[in-house]
Amino acid sequence: MIHATKRSQVEGERSVTPNSILAEILRDLVTASDAGRSATPVFRESLARAASLASGLDGYLEQCSSPPSSALVSLMQQTRDHDWDAAVHRGDVSKLVEKEMLSGPVEGLFLQMLLRISGAYRVLDLGVFTGYSALAMAEAIPDHGVVVGCELEPVVAQFARDAIDATGSTDAKKIKILVGDACETLKDLSAQNQVFDFVFLDADKANYIRYLTLLRENNLLVSGGLVCVDNTLMQGEPYSDIVSPNGKSISDFNEFVKQDDKLKKVIIPLRDGITLIQVDG
Numbered sequence: 001m002i003h004a005t006k007r008s009q010v011e012g013e014r015s016v017t018p019n020s021i022l023a024e025i026l027r028d029l030v031t032a033s034d035a036g037r038s039a040t041p042v043f044r045e046s047l048a049r050a051a052s053l054a055s056g057l058d059g060y061l062e063q064c065s066s067p068p069s070s071a072l073v074s075l076m077q078q079t080r081d082h083d084w085d086a087a088v089h090r091g092d093v094s095k096l097v098e099k100e101m102l103s104g105p106v107e108g109l110f111l112q113m114l115l116r117i118s119g120a121y122r123v124l125d126l127g128v129f130t131g132y133s134a135l136a137m138a139e140a141i142p143d144h145g146v147v148v149g150c151e152l153e154p155v156v157a158q159f160a161r162d163a164i165d166a167t168g169s170t171d172a173k174k175i176k177i178l179v180g181d182a183c184e185t186l187k188d189l190s191a192q193n194q195v196f197d198f199v200f201l202d203a204d205k206a207n208y209i210r211y212l213t214l215l216r217e218n219n220l221l222v223s224g225g226l227v228c229v230d231n232t233l234m235q236g237e238p239y240s241d242i243v244s245p246n247g248k249s250i251s252d253f254n255e256f257v258k259q260d261d262k263l264k265k266v267i268i269p270l271r272d273g274i275t276l277i278q279v280d281g
């Protein structure tokens with residue numbers, strides 16, 4: 001193994017988490033490579049250890065968490081089986097849609113846990129895609145609860161409705177999908193005096209600041225309500241040198257949230273990063 005010092009970025013502290021150990025191994029590998037020591041068995045062994053640390057995490061999280069319901073498994077399969085490229089090429093959708101947009105089992109379980117702990121039952125799902133987060137959340141709220149989903153693309157919203165119903169889930173009836181730009185839908189919901197305890201924000205990243213502002217300005221959230229925001233680590237871009245338009249949007253959003261002392265927030269490094277924001281008053 002190359003890592004001789006076992007020090008994290010914080011001087012004097014040992015690396016004790018998968019990510020900090022991985023970072024340390026990689027830093028040592030760069031140093032070894034710069035010194036021309038990359039063709040050694042030790043180098044290869046460290047490289048293999050780094051690959052194993054990085055590639056094992058997501059599968060292990062899934063293995064050690066509760067299994068998703070059969071309805072969620074079915075929804076995921078229907079999403080995977082659909083030819084999204086063809087839908088994009090036919091012009092059925094105005095923007096790129098791909099099966100990788102689906103949030104997935106561990107994130108679904110995480111949302112369910114938050115809903116059960118908080119007792120939230122009026123839920124807003126901004127960015128439905130094929131309905132995985134919507135159905136996962138519907139499963140975790142009581143029968144009188146509701147998940148209002150907002151989806152821009154009519155074809156995608158219809159797919160979600162059909163796919164959710166095809167799972168045969170008894171929770172499907174709690175889900176209502178509204179088609180259109182979520183900014184407009186939020187204003188409509190406010191005009192109808194609707195309020196929510198919990199929001200999952202997973203639509204277009206460029207509008208994240210706008211969504212959070214609209215939620216607050218239009219009193220769409222109860223006091224103490226939770227906003228759970230997906231992709232706030234955006235493939236690591238906000239803290240690395242690579243910045244795509246989505247990375248810039250997320251970077252700006254994270255800074256916006258950070259600067260607002262009225263918001264209690266924490267970023268969880270689950271999948272592509274989830275920020276939990278509690279909005280008081």
Ligand SMILES: C[S@@+](CC[C@H](N)C(=O)[O-])C[C@H]1O[C@@H](n2cnc3c(N)ncnc32)[C@H](O)[C@@H]1O
Binds near residue numbers: 102129131156180
């Ligand atoms: C990442 S996907 C959502 C994934 C979903 N939450 C899940 O758990 O599988 C983002 C979705 O937001 C939709 N979207 C993008 N811009 C939007 C907008 N302005 N208003 C409403 N939905 C939007 C996209 O069409 C896409 O279906």
